Amino acid sequence: GQSLEQPSEVTAVEGAIVQINCTYQTSGFYGLSWYQQHDGGAPTFLSYNALDGLEETGRFSSFLSRSDSYGYLLLQELQMKDSASYFCAVTAAGNKLTFGGGTRVLVKP
Amino acid sequence: DVKVTQSSRYLVKRTGEKVFLECVQDMDHENMFWYRQDPGLGLRLIYFSYDVKMKEKGDIPEGYSVSREKKERFSLILESASTNQTSMYLCASSLPAEGEQYFGPGTRLTVT
Numbered sequence: 001g002q003s004l005e006q007p008s009e010v011t012a013v014e015g016a017i018v019q020i021n022c023t024y025q026t027s028g029f030y031g032l033s034w035y036q037q038h039d040g041g042a043p044t045f046l047s048y049n050a051l052d053g054l055e056e057t058g059r060f061s062s063f064l065s066r067s068d069s070y071g072y073l074l075l076q077e078l079q080m081k082d083s084a085s086y087f088c089a090v091t092a093a094g095n096k097l098t099f100g101g102g103t104r105v106l107v108k109p
Numbered sequence: 110d111v112k113v114t115q116s117s118r119y120l121v122k123r124t125g126e127k128v129f130l131e132c133v134q135d136m137d138h139e140n141m142f143w144y145r146q147d148p149g150l151g152l153r154l155i156y157f158s159y160d161v162k163m164k165e166k167g168d169i170p171e172g173y174s175v176s177r178e179k180k181e182r183f184s185l186i187l188e189s190a191s192t193n194q195t196s197m198y199l200c201a202s203s204l205p206a207e208g209e210q211y212f213g214p215g216t217r218l219t220v221t
Contacts, residue, residue, distance in 0.1 A: 044212070045209040095204075097142075097152075099152040100151050
């Protein structure tokens with residue numbers, strides 16, 4: 001089976017940098033995905049890492065180390081609209097996802 | 110613009126009722142998924158489907174069944190609703206390869 005660990009909550013101020021770590025135990029690993037979900041909204045895709053290394057998309061970056069079963073999502077230049085829950089998810093064959101419990105990010109002025 | 114729609118945003122049912130949750134996607138995606146989301150537990154996969162009339166159990170299939178008669182439509186069925194099935198239900202679709210899943214807005218189901 002799969003299990004993922006990520007912090008439950010992070011608080012930071014506007015303009016700061018936040019790193020959300022995700023460790024996983026899994027069988028049949030294809031990659032690590034990240035999703036953002038605002039309160040009352042649907043999860044939306046942020047990134048997918050299949051290979052080791054850093055992927056950058058604007059203010060957000062995602063990192064994967066397959067040997068350490070570890071990844072992180074880096075949020076830079078935090079904005080108020082970044083207040084949301086962030087989920088890491090292990091991707092298995094057929095794009096089947098197993099999600100972590102989510103990290104609630106609260107951005108303060 | 111890609112779109113996944115779900116039949117209801119809010120639903121209240123009584124214990125023992127049969128409940129149908131409908132999901133429709135307009136992206137011609139092969140893969141469709143049903144999740145439930147509970148605080149602190151993230152999203153948990155109930156069932157998924159790779160093609161019409163095909164279905165696979167996810168991590169928590171007990172008490173649920175699914176139907177996929179057409180490519181664009183994936184239904185979740187609660188044969189006899191129970192209070193522990195009170196939750197947010199999310200449908201998603203994707204292409205066969207690993208990558209982005211597109212989620213619907215969710216149905217908040219309350220079973221009393």
